[in-house]
Amino acid sequence: MLTRAVRTSQPVRFGFPRRRVAQRSQSLLGIRVGIELRFLSGILRYKTTSHPEDKRGNRLSRKSKSPEFSMPRRRDDDDEEEYADDDRGGKRGRFIDDAAEEDDEEEEDEDDDEDEDAYNPRKRKQRKGASMFIDQEAIVDSDGDEEEEEGEDDFIEPGTDLVEEEERHVHRRPFAAEEEEQEDVDALERQIQQRYSMRSMHGDFDEEATDVEQQALLPSVKDPKLWMVKCAIGREREVAVCLMQKYIDKGSELQIRSAIALDHLKNYIYVEAEKEAHVKEACRGLRNIFSSAKITIVPIKEMTEVLSVESKSIDLSKDAWVRMKIGTYKGDLAKVVDVDNVRQKVTVQLVPRLDLQAIVNKLDGKEVGKKKTILPPPRLFNADEAKEMNIRVERKRILHEDYEMVGTMMFRDGFLHKTVSTKSISTQNVQPTFDELEKFQKAGDEMDGGANALRNFSTLLANRKKGHFLKGDAVVVVRGDLKNLKGWVEKVDEENVHIRPKLAGLPTTLAVNERDLCKHFEPGDHVKVVSGAHEGATGLVLKVEDHVLIILSDATREDIRVFADDVVESSETTSGITKIGDYELHDLVLLNDMSFGVIVHVESEAFQVLKAVPERPESARVRLREIKAKLEKKANAQDRYRNTVSPKDVVKILEGHAKGKQGPVEHIYRGMLFIYDRLYNQNSGYICAKAQACVAIGGARRGSDRNHGVAPLTSRFGNLRTSPGFAQPPLSSKPPRDSRGRQRGGRFDSLVGTTVKIRSGSFKGYRGRVLEVKGQDVRIELESQMKHVTVNRNLITDTVSVPSFHRDSSRYSMGSETPMHPSRTPLHPYMPRDPGATPIHDGMRTPMRDRAWNPYAPMSPARENWEDGNPASWGTSPHYQPGTPPARPYEAPTPGSGWANTPGGNYSDAGTPRENSYASAPSPYLPSTPGVQPMTPSSASYLPGTPGGQPMTPGNVGLDVMSPIIGSDGEGNMLLPDILVNVCRSGEDSLIGVVKEVFSDGSCKVALGSSGNGDTVTVLPSEVEMVVPKKSDKIKIMSGAQRGATGKLIGIDGTDGIVKVDDTLDVKILDMDILAKLAP
């Protein structure tokens, strides 16, 4: 009977649990129940009024069938209420009268009642009569309801109250219900009527509810507590139902008031009771509640929250896109194939990440090592492949679908079908990227020929954000009768979009469901991507493929594929995101590894940087943190013909992969030019080239000028240049290598920067560097002390200076090519010691034109000469420009990066003046030069790594005599016979040739043709340049101790070449610049 009662009561009672009001069935007294109800409805009222959003949550939970299970309450109670109220009223009255004697609980209730009465004084009066009491309860309750319930007319609040009361009634008299049952329906009807009349009577009462009243309705210490009981996962509802059943069976023995299972809370149910013991008692023997389960109390403050949690309804439907939250597939896109709401399980389709080998190992029972950290890449499963690896693949048919089974894994069409808990997937904001979808689609296409595409399309629509249509958007109807109708959005309602159709003869606006619409674009539209991976990019629509647009990006001139939904029409031209942090598109940046490049593309999290590699366009993906700094200073460089190139100058590239391209120079750094060629469609049109490999458009071609000395330069650089030129002749007429000789004549300047030793005086024995020469005094920076001293020049000896001079000039003349040396030699005199103004810093700060005056640069006649003649220095001079992070080039542990840029190119030019110098050198010197030590007196102190520096000295001796001005290039990379050279005479294209003979004036006889079988011409040294050897070319060493030796280049490492010398079979690392390709 009871069960029946429960059943019959349901239609009427359905409103109750949905209000999330826990049942409070079992008080002994009618009053109690009523009061508790009041309390609960108070919660509700409180909630509904103070948290408007709760109302929604409320409704939601209503829809989603709140899990609460109330204790049995019976509709028939209501009748009883009606008919037996005399009886009950009497009882009640009695209870109330002597309520105080009953028990504590009653007292509380009583108090509650008092509370109520406080704001509803009428109650008190009505109190004695049972029927009045009931009415009153009804009123109270309906107060609560009215606000929350809005429009749910069948929501029978008072009924529930009455039921409650009745329930209790019943519990006291378990068999009384029987008779009541029959009158059920009638009573119900009456009840409803009564309720509504009440409501209208007290209609405005509700509105008067204030915050204070609301507060009064909140649970207090006197109310029953809420206990959280742990139960088996997924059994929450079951437990609640069990408790209900138990209650039905046991009745008032069970001292709990209610049991609540919440959908969103797994593993726990709530039980309302006065004492923990009551809860324990109630839960004892229940299968799904562990006896050891801990029971925790819910703090009073949180009680309302427990019942007002807005459950997020997970709207999972088939074909929806979700993302995995955990496991191997974390973050992977998955497609829902089946939803089991009851078990909270979802079957999803994934692109499997299988490690077949691991499976094999496992099957073989082999030791499976530690959990692999490497995630296997997603790839479709291929049964044949698996079979090949001896993995057993079973075929199974489940629900008319064929599956391939490997162990417990199910595969279909190559996809993994996996059943997971709804908790382990995320459904919110899943925005599949194009690639991901493509992966799904590709496989699908193979199977069902493109039908998948449409499916994708429709599921995508379901996933898109709300309100992405804006007025004026061009749209097309994709579903329904109006399919393919195009139009423009006029107005957007919640779900419906009003469109103005393009076709004539249709109503001016049509309301179409948002889901049936899709944005529409025509080829040629200029659009902006507003979401997705390419967010921010703009471009012209090239092609429309259903839902996918192919856009030609404005910035990169590359195709991008985006969803039409992610795009809006826009006339704005941007290149997508153009900035991350401080770095913007087209900025020149220094990377952590000291290389540098131009940002050519900005992605959402990284940059594409065109690196400064002149040989080929090399771009790398670089993250923000890998960028060290932005290089903003303006620099200049010299082109092949020593025209100064500044940013924005238009240059033409003469060699390399981008030969023939031209465009404005955007950045210059360390002799590298970054040129923007708008016709070039890679790397946003940026090309990296060495300054030496370019020619400024409109610049003079100076190749031939160099032959005739420094004239053009002097004019160009004005008086700065001329004075050292004048200074030179006297000193270079002396044999400069004579250790004493340097003291005389023109040493004024040349002494500066050299390292000297003090012969006597208080600083006797100290070594230092000459900073300045003032008459008879020289100012010296001591090596061992951070101190500058002034010493008579007669008291110094410059024996020490020889090596340093060499090294110095080699450094400068080799320019950037030998950056490693200083760092390899910590004790090198060049190490900056003065924190304030180290010599190197000086050098760097000095604008290059002042180089002549740079105390550290022009220290010898040779130096001067080199200055004039060696464009390499100019090419690389930007390094020394102000603003370069001081001293960095020298400290850099990885010189290869920036410095690597000036290999052969520099040299080819750099070489020419040397020839000039040798030109006047007595020819006998030439044969003897090959790397013989005697020529380099201070070779002992040479660094092994600076071969480039060696050869210069001896040559100078001879040359200086004869060619005071041009003669003494420090390094003198004299040409040697048999090497391959490029002959580039002014006005002609460069021709390759083989040096046949070198004359004493430096000019040489060159047989044209790569094998030297063409015409023989005599060329000036300035017109030839050595051919830079490639790996495994035969080479000839042009300078250093090994000069003249032949070998094979077995490897190139930055600016160093690894050479196997023929004679000795030694493997040497030599500077690329001193290697010349040998004619075959």
Next chain:
Amino acid sequence: MFFHIVLERNMQLHPRHFGPRLREKLVSKLMKDVEGTCSGRHGFVVAITGVDNIGKGLIRDGTGFVTFPVKYQCVVFRPFKGEILEAVVTMVNKMGFFAEAGPVQIFVSNHLIPDDMEFHSGDTPSYTTADGAVRIQKDSEVRLKIIGTRVDATEIFCIGTIKDDFLGVIDDPGAAA
């Protein structure tokens, strides 16, 4: 499309040019300033054909520069969506080809090249039909239709298509050779 229109511009002239040849100076400066520029509204200014009117100059305080309002006639070239143009191919790559029609650069994406033409890389990258009869390479002349334009401060960039009737190569240097 070419238009012959009258435009107006305020020219600033340095005081040193004030003299008998002021007008000449002004016109030459105008030509220098205006020819070759581009505006979204009018397109490229190809040539100035005449100066209608030079207004009264106004001396700027402080600088001594004088501002003259100048009305001039000029020929402008403005590409339109849907316009058919003949252009010379300047570059071919796998993404499509670039062509120039006077100052306008037009990109024809491979999506807008007929499907039977395939990209062939090599010394002279080209789009060629399977039988080799039609070939688009550098310096080819093509007739194309503009389907979209983008106007920058200094250039108008168009995308075009040759995937339509009567569009495509009109003169092939390769074939002629």
